[in-house]
Amino acid sequence: MEFLRPATWDEALAAKAENPTALPIAGGTDVMVELNFDVHRPSAILDLNRVTELTEWTNDGAVVRLGASVPYARIIAELSGPLPGLALAARTVGSPQIRNRGGVGGNLGAASPAGDSHPALLAAGRDVFVEAASVRGTRMIPIDDFYLGVKRNCLAADELIRAVHVPVADGPQQFSKIGTRNAMVIAVCAFGFALHPKNGTVGTGIGSAAPTPRRAVEAEEYLRGVLTERGLWESGGPLGAEVVQRFGELVKAAASPIDDVRGTADYRRHALAVMARRTLTWCWNDYGRQIRSAA
Amino acid sequence: MTARTIQGEKNLQKINQAAKDGIGGSPLRPDGNLKVRGEFAYSSDLWHEDMLWGTALRSPHPRANILSVDITEALKVPGVYAVLTHEDIPGAKYYGLEIADQPALAIDRIRYHGEAIALVAADHPETARRAMKRIKVEYEVLTPIVTEEQCLHPETYGYVHEPHEYKSHAHGNICHEQRLVSGLGVTDEVRAMADVIVSGDYEVGMQDQAFLGPESGLAVPAEDGGVDLYIATQWLHVDRQQMAPVLGLPEEKVRLTLAGVGGAFGGREDLSMQIHACLLALHTGKPVKIVYSRDESFFGHVHRHPARMHYEHGATRDGKLVFSDCRIVLDGGAYASASPAVVGNAASLGNGPYVIPNVRMHALALYSNNPSCGAMRGFGAVQAAFGYESQMDKLAAELGMDPVELRQLNAVKQGDLMPTGQEIDAPAPVADLLQRAKDMPLPPPLDTEHPDLRQLPGALSNTSHGEGIVRGVGYSVGIKNVGFSEGFDDYSTARVRLEVIGGEPVAMVHTAMAEVGQGGVTVHAQIARTELGVEQVTIHPANTQVGSAGSTSASRQTYMTGGAVKLAAEAVRRELIDKGRRRYGWTHDDLTLAGGKVVSAAAGPLVSMVDLLGDEAIERTREHRHRPTRPFDKETGQGFGHVQYTFCANRAVVDVDVELGLVKVVELTAVQDVGKALNPLSVVGQIQGGCTQALGLAVMEEIVVRDGKVRNASFTDYLIPTILDTPPIPVEILELPDPNAPYGLRGVGEAPTVSATPSIVAAIRNATGLALNRIPVRPEHLTTEQPG
Structure with a gap:
């Protein structure tokens, strides 16, 4: 097994172009587990730890450009304001040690349906982009096009993930995850939710309940319609139990989970509905308070 | 004379205080700092x-x-x-x-x-x-033979081992079985004596020891x-x-x-x-x-036997147990391992610490193509405790009685007979343990206005901000044997050497005891200090150059090898004192060793050990045996089978998110009689550790096996409790000496692992009203798979 250690981003892209089967590694929190379990025998490992720009983030006020290797611990400490949903998801990742090493780039690269970042990224809206690069150039991949199947994403063999671009939150965001213990657990299922008052939309993201992370499109459309038609964006008034209930049902319907060692399909659907109702309620309560205090 | 004796005792007290870290003290583990720093060589x-x-x-x-x-x-x-x-x-x-x-x-x-x-x-x-x-x-x-139905019908499904290969009493695919009948057994006449009868089927998943240090050598x-x-x-x-x-x-x-x-727990x-x-x-x-x-x-390594159990209990209207009828089927997997002894425990302890006049019990271990199962902390008593304690709660509900009072009404005490006919001839404060657990102050109610997420079910996974959460309280008590049973001579050997090194008397203790984390190395040094009045004790590496110490299991090492260290140290002491008598012509009959000196209780210090020993080393090797036990009769299960009994009572307080089926154990109280706490800090640690392992079985730990294949052979999916799952565990220790045991001590490590699981499940039932006949309890059992 070859071990490639590029010092710069350009060297990394050149190495990946030359060794398209090389497996990129940053925090190693996923790659090393797979290697230890002998799931993969990659011909080469491409170590990105010397490419320090990957651990940087910038915020232009509208969008956060989050380097692929910024560890979860720093997302929690430094980005809870602009990216609250992602920060909440980051808090549920593994142990402190894992959060010190792992980052969103690895989650996207692995593209596991159980990755904790995905529901938060999906909920953050349709203007989330994965910045992928190769010696051929850079593309901005909309998050909705990124996930293709179980542990498959749309990256080309010579591409590396450089950053992810996430709009700065303009409304409340929440993230909930089910695990069978109270910490250090892979999601049985997870749900991300965000209100986007500026463009009058809402965002959802379902984790661990379909072959890929996915959006609950009908639930989003239903809620957007209700909020717009009833003037609730302006009033911040109560949603009503039936709206919350319906939203939960639509989220549930959007999932296509399986039975596995972590949980049953029925339970996953049930829990998604509960998490959808709760996260919507928390966000809407916060939003209502904001509206009332602004008034 | 009396006054002088008192003075002498004060003398001794003063000197003993100088020789600190003897029994009853809590010196720290010699390997503790190394392990915490990651410097210990595994x-x-x-x-x-x-x-x-x-x-x-x-x-x-x-x-x-x-x-x-x-x-x-x-x-x-x-x-x-x-x-x-x-x-x-x-x-x-x-x-x-x-x-x-x-x-x-x-x-x-x-x-x-x-x-x-x-x-x-x-x-x-x-x-x-x-x-x-x-x-x-x-x-x-x-096609693998994996279900009880398949195992018990070999003519259809085949044999795991061909019958002509059997090297024991196995038959069919049954590796070992034990029946037990006491009183009148269970007949229609006996059933008719009961005003109420409750029955239930219970299931226990396959738990793993989950030690952190993998097998290596x-x-x-x-x-x-x-x-x-x-x-x-x-x-x-x-x-x-x-x-x-x-x-x-x-x-x-x-x-x-x-x-x-790096940990063992039977594995x-x-x-x-x-x-x-x-x-x-x-x-x-x-x-x-x-x-x-x-x-x-x-x-x-082998795992804890999964079990399927059927229990039926009859009682009078006022709550007195009349009979118990029970069948426990343990899946032993491919090879026998410790299955026969596990079956013996399940049969003899499977009715719990209760007086039941009429009992019928049938326990068996199957051969199957599932992973082999054998020893794990609690050893056959854990599965049964989930069964009989679930039954006690069911019976209390049926009778409209308080579940603790029902247990107390039927609790065994010293002098009572176990269903095996064995008299409990040492303290058995079962009712008192329960009372003390009940009397402990309850934790404060959940602050639903401003909850600390870390304290809620789901914790920082952020599933609830207080919604859907219901608190429950549950009680349980359990019984476990200490030491090897059924006629097994699990003696322990210790060699103790006393000599002067660097101008100080130093004792060396050499045994083959496996230190697996239980703290034997600490306790052995404490015993040597107490018996020999020295401060410096060296623990020789454990090896086969000295006689057997028996197994570090069955809560037996302090009792057995600790007892051997005591015997060997006493022999060394006698020899040293005799040496003094020979040299100095002492006629005192009150000589002991303390503070590095030979001391007369009446006359005070006589001579320093350094002077008395000179260049000589005194070394003695002793074997320690517990009193003999007998095998259980194969059909009736009668016999003086166990060395010692140990009891623990628990109270669990849980918060359940009843919508999501997530559980947070808020507090897990343990009250246990330990006879004598040789090292109170270690005793509390053992009880808290045992409770935590029991918590794991209650709500998360299970090796998932489908068609004979293990589906979760990793710590990614075999979950053990983290610190956010582990509640405060207040421990109350009773010290009622067992006259048969060294220092009156009682094995500690397993009783809480037996007793704590049912208290947690009882608390979840209390919060949810669900039957919960299977452990571990999973979120779907509390939500989408609610039975009936």
């Missing part, structure tokens, strides 16, 4: 010049015939020194803890997923693994043709006893030294890589190290 850290790495090829199928094994390609890999199959075994091909029914390497047949077929030794672990993948095995895959071939094995185990001598015949060596040529043990009672490493070392003439990976570890 068996996986062993190293030897020129050593090879061994690995095993394991079956991906739970049941198959091996048609052929071709090692040609594996041998061609550069760096490979040996590839061995069962054909290369020089001695006996089978071994086993109680019944030698397990091949050291598979012979023609595969009986469980993960069974070892061939061994590879190479100069690098990666090379060994690569070579292993080049071994070609041709299988005829067979280093075998070094010796010039005399023998082998030295450095190994993490629970019982050096029984390992040797099983290994020597397979290696074709006399026992004295198989020398074992204990390496650093190291059976052999894992011991024989494999020695076979490779003897074959290659080079030192061979084997370290299991985490997933291999899940295949490399």
Whole structure:
């Protein structure tokens, strides 16, 4: 097994172009587990730890450009304001040690349906982009096009993930995850939710309940319609139990989970509905308070 | 005279205070700081010049015939020194803890997923693994025998072991069974005496010991043709006893030294890589190290028996138990391991610490193509406790009684008979333990306005901000035996040496006791200090150069090997005092050792040990035996089967998110009689650890097996409690001495593992109103799969 250690981003892209089967590694929190379990025998490992720009983030006020290797611990400490949903998801990742090493780039690269970042990224809206690069150039991949199947994403063999671009939150965001213990657990299922008052939309993201992370499109459309038609964006008034209930049902319907060692399909659907109702309620309560205090 | 004696006692008290850290104190573990700092050398850290790495090829199928094994390609890999199959075994091909029914390497047949077929030794672990993948095995895959129904109908589904191969009392696919009848048994007449009858079917999933240090060791071939094995185990001598015949060596040529043990909990009672490493070392003439990976570890040791149980209890209207009828079916998996003894425990302890005039019990362990099951903390008493304690709650509900009062009304006490007919001839404060658990202050109610997320079910997974949460409280009590039962002579040996080193009297304690984390090394030094009045005690590395210490299991080591250390130290003391009598002509009858001196209670210090010993060393070796026990009668289960009983009561307080089925144990109180706490800090640690392992079984720990295949052989999906799952565990200790035991002590480590699980499930039932007949309780059991 070859071990490639590029010092710069350009060297990394050149190495990946030359060794398209090389497996990129940053925090190693996923790659090393797979290697230890002998799931993969990659011909080469491409170590990105010397490419320090990957651990940087910038915020232009509208969008956060989050380097692929910024560890979860720093997302929690430094980005809870602009990216609250992602920060909440980051808090549920593994142990402190894992959060010190792992980052969103690895989650996207692995593209596991159980990755904790995905529901938060999906909920953050349709203007989330994965910045992928190769010696051929850079593309901005909309998050909705990124996930293709179980542990498959749309990256080309010579591409590396450089950053992810996430709009700065303009409304409340929440993230909930089910695990069978109270910490250090892979999601049985997870749900991300965000209100986007500026463009009058809402965002959802379902984790661990379909072959890929996915959006609950009908639930989003239903809620957007209700909020717009009833003037609730302006009033911040109560949603009503039936709206919350319906939203939960639509989220549930959007999932296509399986039975596995972590949980049953029925339970996953049930829990998604509960998490959808709760996260919507928390966000809407916060939003209502904001509206009332602004008034 | 009286006054002088009192004065003498004060004298002694003063001197004893100087010789600190004797029994009853809580000196810290000698290995504690090293372990916390990550500097302790575990068996996986062993190293030897020129050593090879061994690995095993394991079956991906739970049941198959091996048609052929071709090692040609594996041998061609550069760096490979040996590839061995069962054909290369020089001695006996089978071994086993109680019944030698397990091949050291598979012979023609595969009986469980993960069974070892061939061994590879190479100069690098990666090379060994690569070579292993080049071994070609041709299988005829067979349908595994995995359910109770399949096991009990071998004429339809087949045999795990062909009947003509049985090396024990096995029949059908039943490895071992024990029946028990007491009083009138359970007949229609007996049933008619009960005003109320409750029954239930209960199921316990397969729990794993989940020790953190994987199976590992280093075998070094010796010039005399023998082998030295450095190994993490629970019982050096029984390992040797099983290994020597397979290696074709006399026992004295198989020398074992204990390496650093990273947890055990019963999972190291059976052999894992011991024989494999020695076979490779003897074959290659080079030192061979084997370290299991985490997933291999899940295949490399036995687990707690999963159980299916049917209980029926009858009681009078006022709550007095009339009868109990019970059947416990334990899945023993492919090989016997400790199944017979586990069955004996299930049968004899399976009615709990209750007086029940009429009992019928049938416990059995099956052979199946599931993973082998054997010893784990609580050993046959854990599964049953979930059954009988669930029944007590059901009965209390039926009678409209308080569940604690119902238990107290029927609780055993000293002088009562167990269903085996054995009299409980030591304190048995069961009712009092329950009362104390009940009387402890309850934790404050949940602050639903401003909850701390970390304290809620789901914690920082952020599933609730207080919604859906219901609190529940549950109680339970359990019974466990201490030491090996049913006529087994599990004696312990200790050698104690006293000499002057650097101008100070120093005791050295040498035993073969496996320190697996229980704190025996701390306690042995405490005993030597107390008995010999010295401060400096050296603990000799544990090895087979001294007699057996028996197993570090069954809560027995402080009782048994601690007792042996006490006997040996007393012998050394007697010899030293006799030496003084001979030299100085003392006539005192009140001599003891304290503060490094020979002391008369009346006259005070007489001479320093340094002066009395001079250059001489006094060394004594003693064996310690508990009182003999007897096997249970095969049909009636009657007999003086157990050495000692131990009891623990628990109160669990839980918060359940009833919408999501998530559980947070808020507090888990334990009250236990320990006879005498030799090291109170360690005792509390044992009780808290036992409670935590019980919590794991209640709400998360299970090896998931489908069609004989293990589905979650990793800590990613085999979940054990984290600190956010582990509540405060207030512990109250009672010290009611057992007249039969050294210092009156009672084994500590297992009772809370037996008793705590049912209290947690009872608390969840209290919060949800659900029946919950299976553990571990999973979120779906509380939500989408609600029975009835």
